Amino acid sequence: MDWNKTKTIFIVVFSILNVFLYSLYYNQRTEAQNVQVAGKASIEDLMKQENITYNLPQVGKNEFFYISADMKSFLKDELESLEDQSIDIIDNTRIESEMSKAVSILNSKQEYHFTEFLTKYVWHGSEYEFWEVDEEERKAIFFQKVDGEPIFYSPNAMLIIHWDENYEVTHYEQRMLEEFSSFNRKKDLLTQDEAVGSLATRGFLKQDSKVLKVTPGFSATLVQSRETQVFAPTWNIRVELKDGTIENHFINAAEGKVIDFQLEKVEEEELGEAEDEEE
Numbered sequence: 001m002d003w004n005k006t007k008t009i010f011i012v013v014f015s016i017l018n019v020f021l022y023s024l025y026y027n028q029r030t031e032a033q034n035v036q037v038a039g040k041a042s043i044e045d046l047m048k049q050e051n052i053t054y055n056l057p058q059v060g061k062n063e064f065f066y067i068s069a070d071m072k073s074f075l076k077d078e079l080e081s082l083e084d085q086s087i088d089i090i091d092n093t094r095i096e097s098e099m100s101k102a103v104s105i106l107n108s109k110q111e112y113h114f115t116e117f118l119t120k121y122v123w124h125g126s127e128y129e130f131w132e133v134d135e136e137e138r139k140a141i142f143f144q145k146v147d148g149e150p151i152f153y154s155p156n157a158m159l160i161i162h163w164d165e166n167y168e169v170t171h172y173e174q175r176m177l178e179e180f181s182s183f184n185r186k187k188d189l190l191t192q193d194e195a196v197g198s199l200a201t202r203g204f205l206k207q208d209s210k211v212l213k214v215t216p217g218f219s220a221t222l223v224q225s226r227e228t229q230v231f232a233p234t235w236n237i238r239v240e241l242k243d244g245t246i247e248n249h250f251i252n253a254a255e256g257k258v259i260d261f262q263l264e265k266v267e268e269e270e271l272g273e274a275e276d277e278e279e
Helices: 003-032 034-038 040-049 115-121 192-201 263-278
Strands: 066-071 085-090 094-099 128-134 139-146 158-163 169-175 177-183 210-224 228-240 246-252
Touching (some): 040 192, 139 177, 192 228, 192 246, 210 246
Antiparallel strands (some): 066 228, 085 094, 094 169, 128 139, 228 246
């Protein structure tokens, strides 16, 4: 075997692969940063023409980077302080809890109020951030936070609370990440304005809509294993449509990709994992 010839072939192949991967990244980055290409004035003209309202202050974000984390393995002993519930630990990483005491999630004004429940009945409940309520399904979705910022729609960093017709919690499911670390601190990430402008130029922001809020957070990447998860810096742009409907858009701040989260798909993946565990 001619080792020198083989080595040369490997070097050439990997060089071509590196060029190809960089070109993919560059093209995605260029598309996402069309705010700069088209010019800020043209983006403003487009949004004005479409009657898209955006006048929010800039989010003070000094650092935005990738993070990795490990799945939290729950122990029975550490959960003993959680009262008035029966807890099952599934595959060491998922809590399934049934409440034995009636706990309302409404305050005196008959508004949703989850803070007390999170504090008293959920393991490290303060590390989760409220996302939304599904009235029809009688459930609320919470995302785990890291450094105060949410991890969007990761089934491994989510808390779901369920209640009955009397607005009393019946049960909840919880998963959690731990051992967070940051890496690949890139300087050329999308800014808040670039993220909003990118959505506008690509037609994601509808006519007569209003940008209500822009929030930094994280979303899962393709680099995942059963134990370790990797998350990319991500912008969440919350928009109100002309008819009052609220839409949430997510854009990867490193690659410029628009992310389409589907909770139903997330829950299907979670159910599939549970069935695999039972087998």
